[in-house]
Ligand SMILES: Nc1ncnc2c1ncn2[C@@H]1O[C@H](COP(=O)(O)OP(=O)(O)OP(=O)(O)O)[C@@H](O)[C@H]1O
Ligand code: SF4
């Protein structure tokens with residue numbers, strides 16, 4: 001496996017208790033493949049991706065293992081991390097306007113990224129930048145080079161961010177909700193661009209999103225995150241055709257579908273638990289309609305461990321195979337009164 | 342850029358004009374008693390009063406008076422002091438070197454301390470060093486200038502001189518053109534007097550602004566590109582973090598160039614501030630008016646300079 005994350009934990013000490021933003025996350029990606037991490041707001045997606053680049057501040061307590069090829073991230077020195085960042089792994093962010101420096105020309109920002117890792121002349125870096133700008137579909141590259149971020153449209157800005165991220169030909173690209181801030185049509189263009197570039201550059205991609213449509217579009221593997229943990233991990237087929245965790249069922253239910261007549265969008269009732277000092281038991285139980293079918297109140301007393309239900313398909317849930325089949329044939333959401341605060 | 346400059350310039354001119362208008366209303370129309378008597382001074386003879394009345398056109402309708410006043414201002418004619426019969430502008434210009442030395446010097450001193458201290462503090466936010474700096478800054482901010490000045494005077498002039506180390510002079514001003522070293526020796530304590538409060542205030546501003554900038558997405562991007570910490574700090578975080586500091590410098594410098602009253606008094610600097618005080622004490626209306634206009638002029642010019650500098654730095658301001 002090219003990228004391998006084992007039992008990653010990102011904890012923040014806070015006044016109301018330890019905030020477990022990421023709590024035992026594991027996944028792996030092969031070269032040239034795309035892994036999607038899906039989850040609601042606050043489920044720890046950004047915290048996990050910042051940990052991949054070693055970008056958390058001193059306040060964060062990070063443990064576990066992150067391997068990018070032969071390089072270890074957790075516990076690595078700042079200079080080792082600097083050689084990895086922007087070079088072997090790069091990141092693009094949700095809001096390209098705030099993610100670019102307002103005072104610097106976008107071309108110069110790419111040149112800076114390139115020259116940080118390659119000892120080349122300014123001229124060569126400039127040429128590389130112009131090539132990259134052309135590659136991401138900027139029409140007038142000279143003009144784009146000399147633009148400031150605020151002079152570009154949202155889609156153009158995200159293209160520039162992608163050019164910046166890919167200029168050193170990274171093996172891993174982390175995209176943290178790269179299309180959330182964009183119009184729907186532009187979203188599709190950016191996703192297509194990423195897929196094209198992946199084919200060309202062969203980078204592995206971690207696509208962070210809360211949009212299952214994006215997952216279906218680009219992902220090979222999927223990690224469904226809830227409250228800092230991976231509740232279901234599998235291929236995109238596993239997750240879409242054989243979803244096995246009650247939370248994933250809820251997520252899939254909430255996709256608006258054109259082929260179904262439906263009165264309203266079924267979102268999962270309730271909201272994610274506070275991550276500070278999570279009690280024992282399954283973090284999803286207060287919103288789960290199936291905890292009652294698990295014997296001995298196990299859902300309340302024990303956190304489910306990751307269990308393989310098929311090769312490469314694993315979930316964190318106490319439901320047995322038969323229990324799951326029964327529950328799936330009778331998909332029910334808890335009524336509002338069942339959702340405890 | 343040109344459009345921006347023109348707009349700012351026009352705005353500055355408009356502000357200046359409004360101030361001159363306010364001054365006109367205040368000194369010509371809204372003062373109690375006969376303006377001619379006010380402008381001529383209480384010891385003027387009847388002939389002198391009549392002369393002033395004629396010269397200022399105070400027997401004319403208001404709009405003529407106003408036009409005359411503006412006409413004079415446009416020719417940098419601020420009138421005549423009736424105390425020493427000297428041109429007001431010439432008097433002010435003669436007082437400017439002390440005021441400029443004090444203003445530029447003290448701002449330079451406090452910026453040189455406050456900016457590094459603020460950055461240092463922000464980078465160690467929450468740690469002991471940060472707390473210490475924050476407490477020191479708060480303490481500095483809360484010392485009134487006259488207390489600082491008196492303390493400096495007592496300890497660094499009086500005690501030191503008594504102990505046989507006359508490091509600092511009693512006060513007074515030596516122009517830098519006459520003797521740069523003596524100029525420096527005379528300015529150090531006045532600078533320190535103003536710089537204590539300034540350093541405190543600016544350290545807090547610089548720290549807060551730097552902290553906020555360090556949390557910006559573009560700083561995270563800079564780190565994600567693999568840049569070294571120094572480059573992240575000084576190329577990416579520092580320039581935007583300086584914006585609030587610069588804005589405040591514009592206001593403070595403008596204010597200080599209009600004259601400082603307490604500091605000039607303590608250190609016997611005959612600047613514009615003490616000129617204004619003397620003018621008020623002797624009821625020298627033309628001089629009072631002149632110092633008010635000059636102070637307003639510097640505030641407007643200093644802010645204009647800051648705006649232009651900001652436009653040079655920030656393309657969003659420059660290109661709109
Ligand atoms: N520096 C920090 N200090 C304390 N808590 C933090 C910090 N960073 C993140 N958290 C907490 O960790 C949790 C996960 O945050 P994260 O930003 O990773 O969520 P996310 O899944 O990316 O959500 P979104 O979809 O809104 O971006 C949140 O509850 C957040 O409050
Ligand atoms: S462990 Fe229990 S509460 Fe958690 S998802 Fe499974 S059935 Fe629901």
Ligand SMILES: [Mg+2]
Nearest residue numbers: 045046047176
């Ligand atoms: Mg996020």
